[in-house]
Amino acid sequence: MTINQPIAIFYFMIAEKLTEPVFWVLAATAILNITQRRHQKHCEKKRISTLIWAALVFVFYVIVILIAAKEAISDYFLIAGVAIIAVAAYILRKKALPYTLKCTSCGAKLDHNRILYYDSNMCPVCDPPVEEDEPKPGFLQKLMKVPPKPEPVAEEPVVVPDTVDEVDWDSWKFTEQAVICYIRDKDQLLLINKKTGLGAGKVNAPGGRIEAGEMPLEAAVRECQEEVGLTPIDPEYVTDLSFIFKNGHSLRGFVFYAESFEGEMIETDEAEPFWCNIEQIPLGKMWADDALWLPRMLKGEKLSGKFIFDDDEMLSSLVEIKE
Numbered sequence: 001m002t003i004n005q006p007i008a009i010f011y012f013m014i015a016e017k018l019t020e021p022v023f024w025v026l027a028a029t030a031i032l033n034i035t036q037r038r039h040q041k042h043c044e045k046k047r048i049s050t051l052i053w054a055a056l057v058f059v060f061y062v063i064v065i066l067i068a069a070k071e072a073i074s075d076y077f078l079i080a081g082v083a084i085i086a087v088a089a090y091i092l093r094k095k096a097l098p099y100t101l102k103c104t105s106c107g108a109k110l111d112h113n114r115i116l117y118y119d120s121n122m123c124p125v126c127d128p129p130v131e132e133d134e135p136k137p138g139f140l141q142k143l144m145k146v147p148p149k150p151e152p153v154a155e156e157p158v159v160v161p162d163t164v165d166e167v168d169w170d171s172w173k174f175t176e177q178a179v180i181c182y183i184r185d186k187d188q189l190l191l192i193n194k195k196t197g198l199g200a201g202k203v204n205a206p207g208g209r210i211e212a213g214e215m216p217l218e219a220a221v222r223e224c225q226e227e228v229g230l231t232p233i234d235p236e237y238v239t240d241l242s243f244i245f246k247n248g249h250s251l252r253g254f255v256f257y258a259e260s261f262e263g264e265m266i267e268t269d270e271a272e273p274f275w276c277n278i279e280q281i282p283l284g285k286m287w288a289d290d291a292l293w294l295p296r297m298l299k300g301e302k303l304s305g306k307f308i309f310d311d312d313e314m315l316s317s318l319v320e321i322k323e
Contacts (some may be wrong), residue, residue: 031192045119052096056085088168105216105241105254125252126177126216127169157192160246163316164306169242174252180207181220183232189278189298192228192271198251203285206230206271207253214294216254228273229266232258234303239293239303241323246310253287255297288314 034048035039089096098119102109105126120127162169165203182205183190194204206227210219217235224230239255265273276282278298283291289307295304301321308316 013236016083017066019061021062022057026054026057026061029057033114036082037119039263043117045095046116049096049098052092053129056089056096059085076300088220102322106237138143160244160248160308162308164308164318165316167244167306167308171307172244172250174241174242174250175248176250177210177216177252177254178208179210179216179220179254179256181224181235181258183224183261184257184259184278184298185261187274187278188275190230190273190283191276192273194271196270199287202287203282204287208270210254215294217256218256220256223238225263227268227271229268230261230263230273232256233260234258239297239305241289241293241305241307243289243307243309246308246315266279268307276288289317292317293317 010028029050033047034052036047045289050211054061076226098121100110100121101115103123104121106123108123108125110121110123114121120125127321130208136185146235191203191205194200194202197208206224208223210216214222216237220235221232224232235256235258238257239252241253241255243251243253245251267273281294286294288309289305293303296319303319304322305317305319307314
């Protein structure tokens, strides 16, 4: 079955106009894939995505070329070709669309480098870049007997400023990332007497370090389950906290808040949980920074805090409304 003459002419005109744009789209996709090969350690999913798009665009390009050359004017051919592309795109949609414009952790806008070359879809603060391994020497380098690299010069110790205004927070490399989760039941707030780790002996909320490959939200739920036996329901990311200690240790914290939960509260080796009236929070037994942001957070403000500590003593602080 063939298409009547007017429709065939219409298809031919459209195909003729699409030939060059589709070619350049195909070329751009191929070039992007080549550049992504240089970042394979953190760009494997997105590299596969561009291969999928290149294949789909190539099939479409072949159809356009055949129509433009008047080699294929059967509606069976046209319908089958477009259907194959549509079905393939639908089946592969999850692998073909791994891109996002904002950080999946903190919501910050991503630059083009993070959008195209990082599978994590997180900003440099939430997902600090890892130094790439040195490439192995090629045949010519071995043939020329490249001399060994000189011994690296010992790095100077990190100088920690005394005030938050002296720190370039956007480029500071944090030692670790952690979460904390506040669970509220009407006028009661869940707190813990912390038994181990940083802040042992202080009153805090359930929380801990983010494990490799784990998102902050996942870590917040896991830590509550492990420390107090409760599972927060729909915890919301409300505050981010950045700490730098004079001994060189630094920490970026994600604060979550939930008003419902499941499970039975238990005491563990890490924490002794207890409920406290929100008007009687023992701020004097908590980290000094808590008094600056916790009451405001409980009133619904979304905040960002930056702090300098010398052991338990807070030297400098800045708490702002999150943008």
